[in-house]
Amino acid sequence: MCPLSQVEQRLEDAAQLWRKASEQYFDPNEFRVTIQACIQAFRTVTWILQNNKDAILEFNSWYGAWQQKMRIDEILRWLVEARNRIEKQGDLFTKSTLKVTLSGSWFDRPHYEALLPPSTSVNKICSLIRSQLPMELANASEGLLCAERRWCDSELPHVEILEALCHCYSVLQELVGDAHRRLKVNQDTPCELSARVTQSNLELPKFMLNADTTRTTWLKLRDGTRASMAVVTQTVTKKDVPKVAQRYGAEIMDNNPFAGERSFRDRCIAFFNHAKLLLRKDGYHVSCALVETGKNFMFFELRMDDRAEKHMVIRQLAKTVGRIKGKSVILIGEAWVAPTASVMPGSYAADCPTKAEGLILNGLTKDGDYISVHSIFRRTVEGIEFDEDIIDTGNLSPILAPFLELWRIRKKTT
Ligand SMILES: [Zn+2]
Numbered sequence: 001m002c003p004l005s006q007v008e009q010r011l012e013d014a015a016q017l018w019r020k021a022s023e024q025y026f027d028p029n030e031f032r033v034t035i036q037a038c039i040q041a042f043r044t045v046t047w048i049l050q051n052n053k054d055a056i057l058e059f060n061s062w063y064g065a066w067q068q069k070m071r072i073d074e075i076l077r078w079l080v081e082a083r084n085r086i087e088k089q090g091d092l093f094t095k096s097t098l099k100v101t102l103s104g105s106w107f108d109r110p111h112y113e114a115l116l117p118p119s120t121s122v123n124k125i126c127s128l129i130r131s132q133l134p135m136e137l138a139n140a141s142e143g144l145l146c147a148e149r150r151w152c153d154s155e156l157p158h159v160e161i162l163e164a165l166c167h168c169y170s171v172l173q174e175l176v177g178d179a180h181r182r183l184k185v186n187q188d189t190p191c192e193l194s195a196r197v198t199q200s201n202l203e204l205p206k207f208m209l210n211a212d213t214t215r216t217t218w219l220k221l222r223d224g225t226r227a228s229m230a231v232v233t234q235t236v237t238k239k240d241v242p243k244v245a246q247r248y249g250a251e252i253m254d255n256n257p258f259a260g261e262r263s264f265r266d267r268c269i270a271f272f273n274h275a276k277l278l279l280r281k282d283g284y285h286v287s288c289a290l291v292e293t294g295k296n297f298m299f300f301e302l303r304m305d306d307r308a309e310k311h312m313v314i315r316q317l318a319k320t321v322g323r324i325k326g327k328s329v330i331l332i333g334e335a336w337v338a339p340t341a342s343v344m345p346g347s348y349a350a351d352c353p354t355k356a357e358g359l360i361l362n363g364l365t366k367d368g369d370y371i372s373v374h375s376i377f378r379r380t381v382e383g384i385e386f387d388e389d390i391i392d393t394g395n396l397s398p399i400l401a402p403f404l405e406l407w408r409i410r411k412k413t414t
Pocket of ligand 1: 002003004180191192194
């Protein structure tokens with residue numbers, strides 16, 4: 001049994017309370033009770049860890065450094081203070097609102113943002129807003145309305161409470177994972193938490209990855225219908241490697257994007273070459289995102305049917321990337337490509353008569369490194385034939401705009 005099993009159990013309890021609170025989001029009373037229990041559970045993780053100090057090498061100096069790190073974290077400071085308020089004063093002073101954001105393109109600032117009582121009907125809001133919009137926006141194919149219900153505490157008014165607790169989970173998981181590296185007695189087989197932290201690519205429990213989906217509604221402005229979307233996480237383990245080699249050939253193994261100290265650009269090119277192998281073999285390539293995190297990378301499949309849903313999926317992905325503290329994002333998928341000169345301003349390659357099928361990769365790091373790679377291809381009787389790769393590191397694709405915002409990068413886009 002892992003000497004830190006009690007600490008792990010408490011962290012897991014807190015995560016389960018988070019999940020329950022998320023399910024009770026629309027029931028103010030239930031939500032209040034559960035979220036307060038959740039805050040209390042998170043707060044006690046470090047106490048139980050301190051009770052197990054004898055299991056950890058040079059506990060005091062190690063934990064001292066962690067304490068310093070946690071003290072400068074605004075959200076963790078709020079956690080400590082919120083738990084004190086719950087235990088000593090009474091309920092948190094929470095407020096639920098409806099935040100409505102309107103978007104017409106990748107770059108438009110929200111046209112309309114209002115805090116409305118949570119009882120407001122999203123459909124009513126949508127028809128009210130539509131009736132007041134300029135025609136071109138109300139009918140834009142990518143026009144979206146996002147209505148997000150939010151519970152916030154008065155002492156942390158700018159962060160939604162479940163998002164704040166996701167952050168607490170992520171830091172505490174890192175702390176407990178780090179404690180495992182300093183155990184006095186080595187574990188023969190790692191415990192579940194240790195295995196998850198050190199051997200899998202999962203940064204948060206799956207139910208926390210898309211923390212805001214249950215409380216957020218997206219409507220297409222054009223017809224007021226609900227936009228559906230899915231960002232599906234694929235967990236990759238070492239066991240999957242032989243299966244991949246079997247299907248796509250040994251070539252895919254020779255070109256490991258993570259081999260050696262490759263630059264971001266070289267990793268992207270290696271991923272692009274993998275994508276070509278997949279497209280050749282399968283005849284299609286799903287739209288997907290690779291997100292590099294501190295320890296590994298996560299893979300997301302992006303499912304969307306039209307331009308509005310594409311906007312929504314990418315914005316949703318940017319939120320998830322923020323939650324897992326991603327360091328870079330690489331988007332890969334098939335797309336229509338048209339010569340720049342033949343696309344009229346405000347129109348799309350897909351509508352251009354000279355369009356061709358292409359495979360496209362767009363990559364961006366937190367530090368602003370950017371690369372785009374694309375290749376036009378044709379389907380022939382012998383299979384798929386690719387033109388030469390075109391690499392661009394100068395013009396940023398607008399699809400990356402939500403990530404520029406996430407990482408506060410100022411960059412010129414096309
Ligand atoms: Zn353990």
